[in-house]
Amino acid sequence: MPIKTILLHMSNDDRHSQRLEAAVGLAKRFSAFVEVLFVATPVSMPAAVTGRAASYAYIAEATAIAHEKAEQIEQEVRQALKDCSYSWTIEEGDHVELLAARAVYADLAVVTQSHDDERGDRVMLQVPDRLPLTSPCPTLVLPYAKPSAAAIGRHVVIAWKNTREAGRAVRNALPFLKEAERVTVVTIDPPGHALDSGRDLMIWLERHGVRSQHQANIFQGGDVGDVLVSACRELGGDLLVMGSYGHSRLREMVLGGATRTVLAKLEVPVLMSH
Structure with a gap:
């Protein structure tokens, strides 16, 4: 849309x-x-x-x-x-x-x-x-500290795993993805997992006219959110796209660990969908 x-x-x-x-x-x-x-x-x-x-x-x-x-x-x-x-x-x-x-x-x-x-x-x-x-x-x-005039979406980094939230985030990000100079799909998989977990998304993006590259990461423990923030920084991304995980009931809110970490340590704008 x-x-x-x-x-x-x-x-x-x-x-x-x-x-x-x-x-x-x-x-x-x-x-x-x-x-x-x-x-x-x-x-x-x-x-x-x-x-x-x-x-x-x-x-x-x-x-x-x-x-x-x-x-x-x-x-x-x-x-x-x-x-x-x-x-x-x-x-x-x-x-x-x-x-x-x-x-x-x-x-x-x-x-x-x-x-x-x-x-x-x-x-x-x-x-x-x-x-x-x-x-x-x-x-x-x-990001609270980032200058407002900074570029948004020249290099889009997608935090990908096959979930409803991540899928919705990518669909919602299509206007940015279609205009981006570079798109990188980042996956974080457990040891022993095939390193092609971003392949199907990349094929889908290609059909929408979006060419992308894949950076596969093997999870070595720790906080997934920290891995995403570091990956985005190392890649030089200026927009992170990811699903927002958690639930909100009345005034109670429970965020997923990666979502909480990214929101706390944000260095570039992040496009989130739940």
Whole structure:
């Protein structure tokens, strides 16, 4: 499916400009409409805030500040997207629930990796962790520290294993894959396994006009997520495509080990689907 609607997560945080710049580049690249959703409710709550009254006061104050900042951010959006079609909406509530509800009508959602300091917060909304598990469209998670102007998708690295989640991620990534200068299929197999586990995917990609190469890895123990991050770095990839593993039930979330590690140690944008 082509990317014709991009859902952009905006809030009063220090990486909203990074997401905006990335969305602008993608909108121009794919001739896509950008739906900008500004959520005034704070993204996270400091661990020092305890107790119902204190939590309510913090959220109320942070939300009021966000509404005050919204006009300035809207001006940024208007200037950045002046050559694109877009909409601007302000909402309050759970970021993931609001994004997931709008993702039904989008082809790609754009969010930012959580900052290291925020992972220790007592109350975290965990947008990049939860959204891929609840969104019907793929989620592009941008690294917190990476410059927004960095290239996305010249060399796409696919983390492949024959699962529903990985298969959905590759299908959702086809618009990027068809435009990529290079595509590498990375597999991690147990000792003694045949080293052609990426062959069938590569044949399927070829039928879609995507030529790829295969890097086979034999699992020697440790964290699969670390292997994927290292492989992407060594290959010089600028976009990682992978399935998002885990489940989300109400506000409980259990991520698969590789998914958790990649989201924590992300060095390049990752396109995730569940």
